[in-house]
Amino acid sequence: MTADSPAPRQIPEATVARLPVYLRALQDTAAEHKATISSERLAEMAGVNAAKVRKDLSYFGSYGTRGVGYDVEYLLFHIRRELGLTHDWPCVIVGMGNLGQALAKYGGFQERGFLIAGLVDTDPAKVGQKINNLTIEHIDELPRILVDRKVSIGVIATPAAAAQEVADRMVAAGISSILNFAPTVIAVPDDISVRKVDVAVELQILSFYNERRSSLDAAG
Amino acid sequence: MTADSPAPRQIPEATVARLPVYLRALQDTAAEHKATISSERLAEMAGVNAAKVRKDLSYFGSYGTRGVGYDVEYLLFHIRRELGLTHDWPCVIVGMGNLGQALAKYGGFQERGFLIAGLVDTDPAKVGQKINNLTIEHIDELPRILVDRKVSIGVIATPAAAAQEVADRMVAAGISSILNFAPTVIAVPDDISVRKVDVAVELQILSFYNERRSSLDAAG
DNA sequence: CCGACTTTGTGAATAAGTGAACGAACTCGG
DNA sequence: CCGAGTTCGTTCACTTATTCACAAAGTCGG
Numbered sequence: 123m124t125a126d127s128p129a130p131r132q133i134p135e136a137t138v139a140r141l142p143v144y145l146r147a148l149q150d151t152a153a154e155h156k157a158t159i160s161s162e163r164l165a166e167m168a169g170v171n172a173a174k175v176r177k178d179l180s181y182f183g184s185y186g187t188r189g190v191g192y193d194v195e196y197l198l199f200h201i202r203r204e205l206g207l208t209h210d211w212p213c214v215i216v217g218m219g220n221l222g223q224a225l226a227k228y229g230g231f232q233e234r235g236f237l238i239a240g241l242v243d244t245d246p247a248k249v250g251q252k253i254n255n256l257t258i259e260h261i262d263e264l265p266r267i268l269v270d271r272k273v274s275i276g277v278i279a280t281p282a283a284a285a286q287e288v289a290d291r292m293v294a295a296g297i298s299s300i301l302n303f304a305p306t307v308i309a310v311p312d313d314i315s316v317r318k319v320d321v322a323v324e325l326q327i328l329s330f331y332n333e334r335r336s337s338l339d340a341a342g
Numbered sequence: 343m344t345a346d347s348p349a350p351r352q353i354p355e356a357t358v359a360r361l362p363v364y365l366r367a368l369q370d371t372a373a374e375h376k377a378t379i380s381s382e383r384l385a386e387m388a389g390v391n392a393a394k395v396r397k398d399l400s401y402f403g404s405y406g407t408r409g410v411g412y413d414v415e416y417l418l419f420h421i422r423r424e425l426g427l428t429h430d431w432p433c434v435i436v437g438m439g440n441l442g443q444a445l446a447k448y449g450g451f452q453e454r455g456f457l458i459a460g461l462v463d464t465d466p467a468k469v470g471q472k473i474n475n476l477t478i479e480h481i482d483e484l485p486r487i488l489v490d491r492k493v494s495i496g497v498i499a500t501p502a503a504a505a506q507e508v509a510d511r512m513v514a515a516g517i518s519s520i521l522n523f524a525p526t527v528i529a530v531p532d533d534i535s536v537r538k539v540d541v542a543v544e545l546q547i548l549s550f551y552n553e554r555r556s557s558l559d560a561a562g
Numbered sequence: 563c564c565g566a567c568t569t570t571g572t573g574a575a576t577a578a579g580t581g582a583a584c585g586a587a588c589t590c591g592g
Numbered sequence: 593c594c595g596a597g598t599t600c601g602t603t604c605a606c607t608t609a610t611t612c613a614c615a616a617a618g619t620c621g622g
Contacts, residue, residue: 136579142546146525160599169527173581173602180601188600189588205546206553213545224444225541230525234542236549274552275545298555299548301541305366305450307389315551317544321445321521322454324537325433325495326362326425328519329456331535332494333426335518356609380569393572393611400571408570409618 137178141201143168144175148198160191212239212273216288217280218248218258221303225279226253239271244284261288265295274298282306357398361421363388364395368418380411432459432493436508437500438468438478441523445499446473459491464504481508485515494518502526 147167151159161179165172179185179192185200186192202208213236215222225231226241241258243249249260259267267273276292278285278300285304292300299315302308305323310316367387371379381399385392399405399412405420406412422428433456435442445451446461461478463469469480479487487493496512498505498520505524512520519535522528525543530536 134579138550139543139547141550142540142543143527145546147527162599167527169529171581172599173583174579176600177580177602184601186600187588188586189590189598191599204550204553206549206556207546211545211549211552220444220447224440227440228541230542231545234546236542236545275548299552301544301548307363307367307387309389313555315548317548319539319541319544320362321448321539322450322456323359323362324521324539325431325451325454325456326365326427327359328495328521328535328537329426329431330358330361330424332431332519333424335533336426354609382569391611392569393613394609396569396571397610404571406570407618408616409568409620411569 131181133181137181140168140170140174140178141205143170144178145198145201145205145207148194148201152194152198157194158187158191159194159197161186164192207235210235210237211275212237212271213275213277214238214240214242214264214267214271214273215277215279216242216261216264216292217278217284217304218243218245218251218253219279219281222277222279223253225277225303226256236275239273240267242267261291264291268292268295268297276300278302278304278308280304351401353401357401360388360390360394360398361425363390364398365418365421365425365427368414368421372414372418377414378407378411379414379417381406384412427455430455430457431495432457432491433495433497434458434460434462434484434487434491434493435497435499436462436481436484436512437498437504437524438463438465438471438473439499439501442497442499443473445497445523446476456495459493460487462487481511484511488512488515488517496520498522498524498528500524 144164147164148159150167161172161175165175168175179197182200182204185197213231215225215238218241222241226238231238238256241253241256242261242264243258244261248258251258274297276297276299278288280288282305285302285306286308289300289308289310293310293314297314300308300310302316302318305320308316364384367384368379370387381392381395385395388395399417402420402424405417433451435445435458438446438461442461446458451458458476461473461476462481462484463478464481468478471478494517496517496519498508500508502525505522505526506528509520509528509530513530513534517534520528520530522536522538523540525540528536
């Protein structure tokens with residue numbers, strides 16, 4: 123058992139979701155050649171409360187110095203380590219429509235350690251085409267691609283109708299995480315992490331608050 | 343004052359964020375010509391707990407029938423109304439790089455009532471180009487575009503460095519909601535709604551859990 | 563009309579997340 | 593070395609969100 127580990131270290135989900143934001147803020151700070159940063163300033167850059175920053179960081183240990191703040195480089199190192207960004211993560215993108223192509227062309231992934239290791243589609247017309255030095259392969263190759271290229275993150279950029287089947291094939295091939303851009307909820311086993319990005323959902327949430335505001339204005 | 347309104351009707355944020363997911367599930371259900379749906383089934387489709395579905399829906403009134411479930415069309419109507427989807431929402435996209443272009447070409451917006459009413463960039467080389475019948479305009483035109491075309495939602499698809507300035511200009515021009523794709527946190531007045539979509543952040547969150555899993559496997 | 567069954571709506575318990583507040587630990591000028 | 597000032601780490605009260613559990617309200621076959 124792992125009963126008497128050094129510390130419990132169960133990190134709250136909300137904290138995990140903020141780490142990448144802190145990371146970005148710290149990178150900007152490092153770029154300005156500042157050696158230390160206060161929780162106050164980091165909070166401002168990340169758009170959150172200072173106490174929250176301190177609490178979030180404290181889950182990983184005491185990396186700050188009272189009266190001084192946090193050493194930027196030291197903190198960068200630890201957050202990168204916690205996020206598993208000390209090595210590259212090969213990804214495969216399934217679905218080479220508008221979105222899939224845009225993702226494949228977008229340089230921001232590689233920069234941040236997410237190496238696009240494969241592009242996949244079902245359409246025979248697309249298979250064989252090249253995007254950024256990568257050749258689009260048929261989805262039947264998925265198992266081989268995952269194993270050979272040590273891919274652990276799968277990106278679904280297909281239409282909604284195809285998403286579940288793609289997810290199933292990814293799971294069968296041994297993926298461990300999925301980023302789902304298809305506008306539908308996919309079901310996967312408990313031990314697979316899934317995150318969803320859905321632009322229409324975000325717009326509809328904005329629409330809700332917009333609508334509320336308008337009717338309040340009208341009533342008030 | 344609005345002290346004695348019919349009901350409090352302060353909808354929890356978490357509930358609002360789920361409404362679009364229910365909406366999508368209900369649309370699929372309607373497409374299968376099913377007249378009613380149980381909270382159980384809707385929960386399954388939306389990937390949540392059935393009690394949560396019922397509580398979420400109950401904030402808007404009692405739209406279900408015990409022993410039967412929810413009338414699909416009736417519920418669709420009410421959710422659409424709550425989300426403000428009874429009319430179109432003109433949007434403007436600022437930043438015509440890879441992502442901005444992909445968004446402009448993507449048909450999913452229009453389908454869902456988010457009409458792309460303007461495309462904007464700073465680059466003189468891009469201004470004047472056409473994408474899907476829309477001509478890219480210069481960002482200085484933003485105030486005119488917003489007013490003339492009744493735009494209330496602004497989409498930021500610029501690099502991080504430009505995002506805050508674009509947000510400021512949108513706010514100055516009277517935008518009420520912003521969807522931010524730039525990988526940075528933007529500051530806006532309290533009465534402006536902002537949502538953020540950041541692919542790299544999502545990947546880093548997946549990376550965190552992947553890393554955890556690996557080290558647990560190694561240790562266990 | 564009745565009794566078995568289904569499914570909602572909601573009160574109450576639990577869990578998760580937030581933020582104010584403050585003691586502890588550090589720096590720095592003199 | 594000391595006292596003033598800064599900033600972290602953490603406790604505690606509070607808010608928000610989730611889930612359970614069950615009475616109430618409906619259906620349906622006979």
